[in-house]
Amino acid sequence: MRGIKGGKLAITIPASLTADEVEAVAHSALQDPALRVVVALPGIHALPARQTRAMLLEQVDPAGRRLDPEGLNRPLDDYTTEAIADYIAYRHRRWPNSTNPHLLISRNTATMTTSVGTFWMDRLVKDLPVGVDRLRQDRVL
Secondary structure (H helix, E strand, O other): OOOOOOOOOOOOOOOOOOHHHHHHHHHHHOOOHHHHHHHHHHHHHOOOHHHHHHOEHHHEEOOOOEEOHHHOOEEOOHHHHHHHHHHHHHHHHHOOOOOOOEOOOOOOOOOOOOOOOHHHHHHHHOOOOOOHHHHHHHHHO
């Protein structure tokens, strides 16, 4: 079309997290068992948010120190093993009769079989200096 100029695409190059951001995320994660798992899976194992939300209990083996998201068999590090074990214990105390097969559940999904939604995860990480995608990008870098 004549007279219409296209704008330039803003290309951003992912940058590593700063030491202050890492410290703030680590400190915040200690306050909430679910947040600790949400920080560990993308931040250490580079899982995308959708995979983190969809993770099933059967795909996690803290005793055997294994993680099996979507058929990938990965060893678990100490931090993630402890985070998942603590969250599972918290989950069983909070919702002892829940039959939801997903690792992460909320008060809304505890009585269903659906995974937590993007809103739940966004609200969980809203006070962090970086989001889940930035944690994953840092790990990929």
